[in-house]
Amino acid sequence: MKIGLFDSGLGGLSVLRAVLDRATILDIHYHADQAHLPWGPRPPAELRRYCSQITAALAARGCERIVLACNTASAVALQPLRGQFPELQFVGMEPAIKPAANLTRSGVVGLLATPATLAGELLAQTRARHAPHIQIVSDPCDGLAEAIEHGDQQRVQTRLESIIPPMIQQGADVLVLGCTHYPFASAAIADIAGPDVAILDPSPAVASQLLRLLPAGPTGSGERVYSTSGDPAEFARRASALLGLPVTATQEHWATQEAASDFGGATRG
Ligand code: DGL
Numbered sequence: 038m039k040i041g042l043f044d045s046g047l048g049g050l051s052v053l054r055a056v057l058d059r060a061t062i063l064d065i066h067y068h069a070d071q072a073h074l075p076w077g078p079r080p081p082a083e084l085r086r087y088c089s090q091i092t093a094a095l096a097a098r099g100c101e102r103i104v105l106a107c108n109t110a111s112a113v114a115l116q117p118l119r120g121q122f123p124e125l126q127f128v129g130m131e132p133a134i135k136p137a138a139n140l141t142r143s144g145v146v147g148l149l150a151t152p153a154t155l156a157g158e159l160l161a162q163t164r165a166r167h168a169p170h171i172q173i174v175s176d177p178c179d180g181l182a183e184a185i186e187h188g189d190q191q192r193v194q195t196r197l198e199s200i201i202p203p204m205i206q207q208g209a210d211v212l213v214l215g216c217t218h219y220p221f222a223s224a225a226i227a228d229i230a231g232p233d234v235a236i237l238d239p240s241p242a243v244a245s246q247l248l249r250l251l252p253a254g255p256t257g258s259g260e261r262v263y264s265t266s267g268d269p270a271e272f273a274r275r276a277s278a279l280l281g282l283p284v285t286a287t288q289e290h291w292a293t294q295e296a297a298s299d300f301g302g303a304t305r306g
Contacts, residue, residue: 038063038064038101038102038251038253038256038257039064039065039066039098039099039100039101039102039257039260040056040063040064040065040066040100040101040102040103040104040247041065041066041067041068041092041095041096041098041100041102041103041104042056042065042066042067042068042103042104042106043067043068043069043070043088043091043092043095043103043104043105043106043107043110044069044070044106044107044110044217045069045070045071045073045074045075045076045077045107045109045110045182046069046070046071046074046182046186046218046267047069047185047186047218047221047272047275047276047279048106048107048182048185048186048216048217048218048219048221049067049069049104049106049107049217050067050106050217050221050276050279050280051106051217051218051220051221051238051240052104052106052130052217052240052243052244053065053067053106053280054240054279054280055240055241055243055244056104056244056247057280057282058241058244059244059245059248059255060248060255061259062255062256062257062258062259063255063256063257063259064257064258064259064260064261065260065261065262066095066098066100066262066263066264067106067261067262067263067264068091068094068095068263068264068265068289068291069263069264069265069266069267069272070087070091070265070266070291070292071186071265071266071267071268071272072266072267072290072292073087073266073292074182074183074186074267075151075182075183075186076107076109076110076151076153077109077151077152077153077154077177077178077182077216078151078152078153079153081113081153084109084110084113084114084153085113085114085117086292087110087292088105088110088113088114088118089114089117089118089121090291090292090293091291091292092118092121092122092125093122093291094289094291096122096124096125098262100125101125101126102125102126102127102128102247102250102251103118103122103125103126103127103128104127104128104129104243104247105118105127105128105129105130106130106217106243107130107216107217108130108131108132108150108151108154108215108216108217109151109153109154109216110129111129111130111131111154111159112131112153112154112156112157112158112159112160113153113157115127115129115159126250128243128246128247128250129159130217130239130240130243131159131160131163131239132148132150132154132160132163132213132215132239133213133214133215133237133238133239133242134146134148134160134163134164134167134168134171134173134213135163135166135167135168136237136242137168137171137211137213137237138167138168138170138171140211140235140237141171141209141210141211142210143208143209143210144170144171144172144208145171145172145173145174145207145208145209145210146168146171146172146173146174146209146211146212146213147173147174147175147176147201147204147205147207147209147211147212147213148173148174148175148176148212148213148215149175149176149178149181149200149212149213149214149215149216149219149226150175150176150177150178150213150215150216151177151178151182151215151216152177154215154216155175155177155215160215172207172208174203174204174207174209176200176203176204178196178200178216178219179196180192180196181193181196181197181200181216181218181219181222182216182218182219184196185218185219185221185222186218188275190225193222193225194225197222197225197226197229198229201226201229201230202229205230205231205234209234210233210234210235211234211235211236211237212226212230212234212235212236212237213237213239214226214236214237214238214239217240219238220238220240221279223236223238261282261284262287263276263284263285263286263287264286264287264288264289265286265287265288265289266288266289266290266291266292267288268288269285269286269287269288270286272284272286273285273286
């Protein structure tokens, strides 16, 4: 069974890494829409169109399970995609608010996420269901995903130094990484937050959820296909460094600026 994963860029590789930690045998197609990165500040309708177009293309290449390896995509597109592609099974991400609520002793949780994730219904529902009594201090982390994407360590450090200390000062003793790019900066985050602050990355839980959706267990031949709407050589270079694996990539422009006639009118098939 072939699994499709997608994100705006390299961030979803933190989810792929968690999947490969559990099952290397799976056949995987990972797509990065780097031409449109960052996704976080874009309007929901545009993001839904991109997610629909990418899902249709992954399905056309034989993927039967689709992992939205992106909190932003999950926040705006997970429910519509389930309606649009009933033949596929989807795994989405939600900020790890529930485990954070169980873990915090101070009752204050810091949430790092993109603007679209913070504005989304999914977060509001998760909060209401699992953490109504918890104070959440959030930050839309302007520019952080791009800095991680481009491997700009200096900018990552500067952004984190302005995002994290105010959360700690407000009493946060748990930080939730609400964007799949952020685990690639977890060492810097831990350094700034200090030893008394727990850091939650939802990708292991997402990988476990994917495995639960494989009724016969993980099967395949370990095929890995990577595509990007950006520069494939640069993607391959950065992805192999982040995964510690050899990566080659092709260029695919699946997500387009043209509006589809309706949500389902993109490149279905
Ligand atoms: N990695 C993404 C997420 O999980 C999106 C980052 C972006 O493109 O803004 O939200």
